[in-house]
Amino acid sequence: MTSCFEDIVWQANPGARDTRANNASTEAFSSDRVRDVRKFHRSIPGYRPTPLADLAGLADYLDVGAIWVKDESYRFDLNAFKVLGASYALCQSLQAKLQCDRIPLGAGIRQPAGVRAQLAKITCVTATDGNHGRAVAWGAEQIGCHAVVFMPTGSSPARLENIRRHGAEASIIDGNFDDAVRLAAERAEQNGWLLIQDTARPDYTQIPERIMQGYLTLFDEAFEQIGGREPTHVFIQCGVGSLAASLQAFLLQRFGSRRPMLVTVEPTRAACFYESIAAGDGSAHTVTGGLDTIMAGLACGKPSSLAWNILRDYGDLFVSCPDRAAARGMRVLGNPLPGDRRIISGESGAVTLGLVYEIATDPANHRLRDRLGLNESSRILLFSTEGDTDPQMYRSIVWGDWSPATD
Numbered sequence: 001m002t003s004c005f006e007d008i009v010w011q012a013n014p015g016a017r018d019t020r021a022n023n024a025s026t027e028a029f030s031s032d033r034v035r036d037v038r039k040f041h042r043s044i045p046g047y048r049p050t051p052l053a054d055l056a057g058l059a060d061y062l063d064v065g066a067i068w069v070k071d072e073s074y075r076f077d078l079n080a081f082k083v084l085g086a087s088y089a090l091c092q093s094l095q096a097k098l099q100c101d102r103i104p105l106g107a108g109i110r111q112p113a114g115v116r117a118q119l120a121k122i123t124c125v126t127a128t129d130g131n132h133g134r135a136v137a138w139g140a141e142q143i144g145c146h147a148v149v150f151m152p153t154g155s156s157p158a159r160l161e162n163i164r165r166h167g168a169e170a171s172i173i174d175g176n177f178d179d180a181v182r183l184a185a186e187r188a189e190q191n192g193w194l195l196i197q198d199t200a201r202p203d204y205t206q207i208p209e210r211i212m213q214g215y216l217t218l219f220d221e222a223f224e225q226i227g228g229r230e231p232t233h234v235f236i237q238c239g240v241g242s243l244a245a246s247l248q249a250f251l252l253q254r255f256g257s258r259r260p261m262l263v264t265v266e267p268t269r270a271a272c273f274y275e276s277i278a279a280g281d282g283s284a285h286t287v288t289g290g291l292d293t294i295m296a297g298l299a300c301g302k303p304s305s306l307a308w309n310i311l312r313d314y315g316d317l318f319v320s321c322p323d324r325a326a327a328r329g330m331r332v333l334g335n336p337l338p339g340d341r342r343i344i345s346g347e348s349g350a351v352t353l354g355l356v357y358e359i360a361t362d363p364a365n366h367r368l369r370d371r372l373g374l375n376e377s378s379r380i381l382l383f384s385t386e387g388d389t390d391p392q393m394y395r396s397i398v399w400g401d402w403s404p405a406t407d
């Protein structure tokens with residue numbers, strides 16, 4: 001069980017800016033790819049960029065130059081960013097499988113008759129804490145194929161129902177997230193199903209890479225919305241690491257050595273990237289056990305191999321963060337200072353803001369603050385990656401009867 005006395009702990013990556021030590025390729029995230037991916041998402045009916053909130057009041061309060069928060073609760077009525085990756089990977093993979101130029105995606109779009117019949121015979125399978133599975137189910141429903149989704153023990157009934165609502169066969173297994181990933185891979189192998197998973201391993205990289213490429217739209221929108229005032233610091237949540245590594249690759253491709261500092265944030269009991277960097281042997285390490293945290297989307301014990309290669313080489317700083325920071329972030333974002341926009345942010349969405357708040361206000365974090373060089377000229381970019389994807393939990397945290405367990 002998570003203890004309320006757990007600290008924020010961190011590890012800087014000494015090799016992050018050493019061009020001789022860095023060899024992971026980020027070519028797959030080039031500006032041409034950004035254009036392609038954005039064009040794909042623009043073709044989906046209902047696409048529009050999600051809002052970017054400029055929290056000037058909070059920035060003033062915390063004595064920093066700017067805080068921008070991209071609000072993914074507005075993403076295609078799905079309440080989370082995940083659909084950007086799943087939709088792109090699903091369409092690219094089905095196009096390759098059926099050898100057709102384009103499989104359009106969107107409510108009410110009818111595929112050509114021949115393609116429709118082939119799609120109806122295809123089953124996609126995945127494992128999820130909620131958001132990715134919902135995104136795969138949504139995509140499969142719109143395209144006209146089947147989806148099977150496995151969730152770990154302890155998954156929220158609300159998140160399970162949100163997946164079933166899109167016609168997927170979804171179930172909660174006896175095991176943690178990494179067990180669910182293994183089960184999905186086994187079923188894909190046994191039944192000839194299409195595995196749409198965001199965790200890469202050495203023999204399964206193409207689809208995870210497409211998912212990571214799909215996230216480029218999110219970053220491209222954010223930098224377009226910010227305009228010329230580029231951030232100095234970017235904080236990003238980390239589960240299997242696909243989102244964070246995609247962002248790191250985007251920043252490298254766009255800004256090279258002038259890129260902002262990238263800080264990954266994970267829950268204390270599922271901090272596999274933090275533990276891997278701290279081990280210092282260049283290898284990814286797995287965290288086992290119940291991966292107990294309120295940040296369901298980040299409760300992953302095994303780093304994606306593609307994500308690890310990129311973050312190991314370029315990620316600046318890795319933070320392991322207790323649940324209370326996520327709760328703090330949800331409360332602050334949901335109750336803004338005058339003039340700031342209100343953001344409904346779920347447990348995994350709000351942790352980065354909660355962390356920034358704690359770094360800025362708690363003297364116990366002064367070493368981390370100094371290491372980051374956070375001061376009144378810092379411009380901070382954050383991503384609220386989900387809204388209230390479990391509304392009951394959201395209320396319990398924001399209205400007050402949730403508190404971190406004490407043992």
Ligand SMILES: Cc1ncc(COP(=O)(O)O)c(C=O)c1O
Binds near residue numbers: 080239242
């Ligand atoms: C809301 C939310 N934020 C962040 C993440 C982290 O993404 P990744 O697993 O690619 O690290 C997830 C993953 O499910 C999520 O659901």
